[in-house]
Amino acid sequence: MISKLNEAILRTEAPVVVGLDPNLKFIPDAVREQAFAAYGETAEGAAEAFRIFNFAIIDAIADLVPAVKPQIAMYEQFGLPGLAVFDRTVKYAQEKGLIVIGDVKRGDIGSTSESYARGHLGATQVGDTSVRGFDEDFVTVNPYLGSDGVKPFVEVAKNEDKGIFVLVKTSNPSSGELQDLMVRDAGGRERPLYEVVGGLVDAWGAECMDGDYSNVGAVVGATYPEQGRILREIMPHAVILVPGYGAQGGKGSDLKHFFHPGGLGAIVNSSRGIIAAWKEERYASYGAAGFAEASRAAVLAMKEDLRQAWA
Amino acid sequence: MISKLNEAILRTEAPVVVGLDPNLKFIPDAVREQAFAAYGETAEGAAEAFRIFNFAIIDAIADLVPAVKPQIAMYEQFGLPGLAVFDRTVKYAQEKGLIVIGDVKRGDIGSTSESYARGHLGATQVGDTSVRGFDEDFVTVNPYLGSDGVKPFVEVAKNEDKGIFVLVKTSNPSSGELQDLMVRDAGGRERPLYEVVGGLVDAWGAECMDGDYSNVGAVVGATYPEQGRILREIMPHAVILVPGYGAQGGKGSDLKHFFHPGGLGAIVNSSRGIIAAWKEERYASYGAAGFAEASRAAVLAMKEDLRQAWA
Numbered sequence: 001m002i003s004k005l006n007e008a009i010l011r012t013e014a015p016v017v018v019g020l021d022p023n024l025k026f027i028p029d030a031v032r033e034q035a036f037a038a039y040g041e042t043a044e045g046a047a048e049a050f051r052i053f054n055f056a057i058i059d060a061i062a063d064l065v066p067a068v069k070p071q072i073a074m075y076e077q078f079g080l081p082g083l084a085v086f087d088r089t090v091k092y093a094q095e096k097g098l099i100v101i102g103d104v105k106r107g108d109i110g111s112t113s114e115s116y117a118r119g120h121l122g123a124t125q126v127g128d129t130s131v132r133g134f135d136e137d138f139v140t141v142n143p144y145l146g147s148d149g150v151k152p153f154v155e156v157a158k159n160e161d162k163g164i165f166v167l168v169k170t171s172n173p174s175s176g177e178l179q180d181l182m183v184r185d186a187g188g189r190e191r192p193l194y195e196v197v198g199g200l201v202d203a204w205g206a207e208c209m210d211g212d213y214s215n216v217g218a219v220v221g222a223t224y225p226e227q228g229r230i231l232r233e234i235m236p237h238a239v240i241l242v243p244g245y246g247a248q249g250g251k252g253s254d255l256k257h258f259f260h261p262g263g264l265g266a267i268v269n270s271s272r273g274i275i276a277a278w279k280e281e282r283y284a285s286y287g288a289a290g291f292a293e294a295s296r297a298a299v300l301a302m303k304e305d306l307r308q309a310w311a
Numbered sequence: 312m313i314s315k316l317n318e319a320i321l322r323t324e325a326p327v328v329v330g331l332d333p334n335l336k337f338i339p340d341a342v343r344e345q346a347f348a349a350y351g352e353t354a355e356g357a358a359e360a361f362r363i364f365n366f367a368i369i370d371a372i373a374d375l376v377p378a379v380k381p382q383i384a385m386y387e388q389f390g391l392p393g394l395a396v397f398d399r400t401v402k403y404a405q406e407k408g409l410i411v412i413g414d415v416k417r418g419d420i421g422s423t424s425e426s427y428a429r430g431h432l433g434a435t436q437v438g439d440t441s442v443r444g445f446d447e448d449f450v451t452v453n454p455y456l457g458s459d460g461v462k463p464f465v466e467v468a469k470n471e472d473k474g475i476f477v478l479v480k481t482s483n484p485s486s487g488e489l490q491d492l493m494v495r496d497a498g499g500r501e502r503p504l505y506e507v508v509g510g511l512v513d514a515w516g517a518e519c520m521d522g523d524y525s526n527v528g529a530v531v532g533a534t535y536p537e538q539g540r541i542l543r544e545i546m547p548h549a550v551i552l553v554p555g556y557g558a559q560g561g562k563g564s565d566l567k568h569f570f571h572p573g574g575l576g577a578i579v580n581s582s583r584g585i586i587a588a589w590k591e592e593r594y595a596s597y598g599a600a601g602f603a604e605a606s607r608a609a610v611l612a613m614k615e616d617l618r619q620a621w622a
Contacts, residue, residue, distance in 0.1 A: 021423070024437065032438075041438030073423045077430035078437075079444035080395055087391060107453065108416055109483035112332070112384045119388035126335065126389075127343075127352030133390035142418065144455040145481050146488030170456050172420035177457030181494040181507065193504070196492065 001137055001163040002239055003211035005099050006264050008066030014303050015263065015310055017101060017241070018061055018295075019271025020089060021071040022050040026276040028288035047081040050074070053291075054089045057275055058096055060292035064299045067099040067137075069241075069269055090136055101241065102136035105167065107149045114152035121153070121162040138163040140219060140241070143197050150204055154216055158208045163215035166201050168231060169194040171221025171244025194220075194227060198234040205237050213239050213264070222255055222268065229257035232265065240266040245302075246273030252305035263310040274298045312448055312474045313550055314522035316410050317575050319377030325614050326574065326621055328412060328552070329372055329606075330582025331400060332382040333361040337587040339599035358392040361385070364602070365400045368586055369407055371603035375610045378410040378448075380552075380580055401447055412552065413447035416478065418460045425463035432464070432473040449474040451530060451552070454508050461515055465527055469519045474526035477512050479542060480505040482532025482555025505531075505538060509545040516548050524550050524575070533566060533579065540568035543576065551577040556613075557584030563616035574621040585609045 009015050024032065027049050035049035058068065070093075075086035090100050106116040118124045119133035141153050141164045153164045169179050179194045198218065205214030214237040220228050222244035232240065240258050245251075245268045258266035277283045277298035278291040286294035320326050335343065338360050346360035369379065381404075386397035401411050417427040429435045430444035452464050452475045464475045480490050490505045509529065516525030525548040531539050533555035543551065551569050556562075556579045569577035588594045588609035589602040597605035 036438060041440040043437065043442045043444070046435070046437045046442065071419075071423055073417070073419055073426040073430070077426040077435050077444055078442060079430060080391065080398060082430070082444070083394055084391055105419055105453075106384070106416070108382075108384055109481060112382055115384040115388040119384070119390065119393070124357070124388050126354065126357045127347060129352040131354045131357065131389060133354075133388055133393070142416075142453050142455055144453055144478060144489060145483055146485035146490070148483050148485040149481075167455060170420060170460075172456055172459050174457035174459040177511070178455060178504065178508065179457070181496070181504065183492040183494045183504070184501075185492070190495075193489065193492065193494070197489065200488070 001157070001161050001210065002213045002215050002217065005066060005163070005239065005267070006211065006213060008099060009264065009267065012064060012066050014065045015259070015267045015306060016065045016299065016302055017067040017069045017267050017269045018057070018065055018274050018299065019069045019071060019103070019269050020054050020057070020275065021074045021271040022053050022275065023074065024049065026272070026279065027053050028278070028291050030288065043078040043081040046078050047075070047085040050082070051085045051088060055092055056292040057295050058093050058098065060296040061274070061299050062096040062098055064296065064303070065098070067101055067267065068093045069101040069103050071103040071271070087134055090134055099138070100136045101138040101140070101165065102134060104139045105142050106139065107142035107145055109145060110148045110152060113149045114156070117153040117156035122156040122160045138165060140165045140167060142167050143200065147200065147204070154204050154208055157215045161210070163217060165217040165219050165241040166197070166204070168197045168201060168218040169220045169224055169227050171223045175221065195230065195234060198231045201238055202235045205235070209237065213237050217241055219243065220258065225254040225257055228255070232257055239264070242266055242268045246270045252308045255306065255309035259310040266310070268306060270302055273302070312468070312472050312521065313524045313526050313528065316377060316550065316578070317522065317524060319410060320575065320578065323375060323377050325376045326570070326578045326617060327376045327610065327613055328378040328380045328578050328580045329368070329376055329585050329610065330380045330382060330414070330580050331365050331368070331586065332385045332582040333364050333586065334385065335360065337583070337590065338364050339589070339602050341599065354389040354392040357389050358386070358396040361393070362396045362399060366403055367603040368606050369404050369409065371607040372585070372610050373407040373409055375607065375614070376409070378412055378578065379404045380412040380414050382414040382582070398445055401445055410449070411447045412449040412451070412476065413445060415450045416453050417450065418453035418456055420456060421459045421463060424460045425467070428464040428467035433467040433471045449476060451476045451478060453478050454511065458511065458515070465515050465519055468526045472521070474528060476528040476530050476552040477508070477515070479508045479512060479529040480531045480535055480538050482534045486532065506541065506545060509542045512549055513546045516546070520548065524548050528552055530554065531569065536565040536568055539566070543568055550575070553577055553579045557581045563619045566617065566620035570621040577621070579617060581613055584613070
């Protein structure tokens with residue numbers, strides 16, 4: 001799957017993933033009203049507003065980028081109706097030729113992680129039938145439980161030709177609270193915890209190569225470019241999924257260390273900066289009705305900005 | 312909410328939570344056949360088998376224990392139909408007077424964690440309506456992203472009188488890979504990572520006291536009793552949720568350090584040991600049709616075994 005993602009990055013000239021993390025505050029009044037007219041001010045109504053909003057944005061950006069990344073928490077907040085729209089968003093994006101990274105940050109002990117992996121990337125046997133769950137192409141995985149929490153995802157990814165991105169150094173302000181702690185590794189050397197996790201990602205990924213890169217990638221925040229440089233070296237075969245660009249403060253020129261020469265090795269996410277572009281002054285001319293076209297313009301601007309990092 | 316849990320522990324004389332982690336392998340043929348007859352060998356059929364199985368076990372054990380802990384991964388593997396039965400299981404258990412700990416191990420950056428917290432413990436505003444999601448009483452939370460990933464859960468727990476259990480030292484064999492690494496803490500002292508996380512749990516919990524304990528608890532595996540002793544001291548106000556009893560190898564006599572004198576301070580989970588008791592030789596006399604009664608007998612045996620730890 002990672003080779004498919006890399007091909008799509010080269011084809012679109014865009015190491016860009018659009019984060020589909022809708023929020024009722026980002027959704028134009030007219031869309032909300034249309035959804036509430038059909039379903040009322042209910043979880044179903046909120047979910048329907050997300051669906052209309054997402055589908056319009058997918059239509060507007062599908063030819064420009066390789067992938068989208070729906071953040072499942074935004075859907076899960078509305079319970080089952082929200083998750084039904086997460087599911088429909090995954091499938092609609094795939095129908096439009098986009099690769100889907102489910103930002104689910106799951107992780108548990110062995111057999112339980114295996115259930116998550118089957119539910120998001122693979123299939124479960126029910127009698128004589130093989131049943132697929134949400135069926136994203138990649139998911140994000142939390143490593144706190146160690147190898148036996150991550151390897152079930154690696155196994156399913158290998159068997160299904162899918163992929164994972166393991167949280168290594170996250171983009172949020174307090175990510176350093178645990179991730180930056182200086183630890184003594186197996187060899188007795190002191191280094192930050194995120195480097196140890198980076199080493200594990202490299203080892204897990206060796207079992208799961210797909211072309212020059214592994215189906216096991218890593219999450220490293222745009223907000224920590226210096227750590228990105230070191231992690232790029234520690235994980236030579238991992239594609240780095242880079243959140244924190246734009247609204248969280250990262251800029252294109254900060255990101256060159258995340259990429260290999262030649263332009264592969266990383267994919268940069270922007271969520272609010274794209275899907276809520278219509279609320280920004282620079283895209284005000286699109287108006288609320290032009291929210292999807294504003295997101296298209298924001299993608300084009302992001303692609304231009306990122307050329308400094310990878311072209 | 313933690314005081315309600317402690318009252319229920321004292322009333323039932325059972326620091327016990329029954330893990331509702333169904334697996335088609337644990338479900339008697341007759342139940343599976345009944346479900347497949349109604350829905351076919353589909354995700355809906357598997358979910359219906361879980362529902363029948365869970366409801367029967369809840370009916371059989373509701374008067375014996377304070378709480379159940381459905382593991383959402385087992386349901387999520389079947390996508391939306393599975394999650395619909397997770398939802399029904401939560402609500403059915405609550406109707407029967409049980410406290411529900413959603414074993415969801417969620418965790419993300421700030422506003423995203425807030426969405427998870429609202430979706431599982433709180434409510435989200437949709438126009439003039441306040442919409443509740445899965446509405447468990449407690450959830451488990453992954454701390455890898457640091458304070459700004461955990462505090463949104465603490466806030467929602469405080470406002471809703473609900474609670475969380477933060478993963479500190481998990482029960483799985485490779486939990487030590489990251490959690491046991493020796494780190495240099497803020498004061499320059501070397502200690503294992505799980506102790507640092509334990510210290511954070513104590514600090515987060517101080518904002519959220521409810522009687523003698525905090526609504527912020529911790530997960531520490533039964534398989535690591537020595538670490539349990541140390542963490543009990545580091546987190547004096549945290550109730551410790553203890554997985555790994557029974558099938559994973561922990562025994563009642565190993566667990567006394569998890570409790571305070573007087574019997575509170577911990578709640579021990581057993582999943583397979585209870586819900587799949589009918590498959591064990593010692594409960595074979597119940598037969599497949601008596602699976603729920605076998606789970607009742609296994610709960611009674613577990614309560615007896617745990618008296619060594621806390622009575």
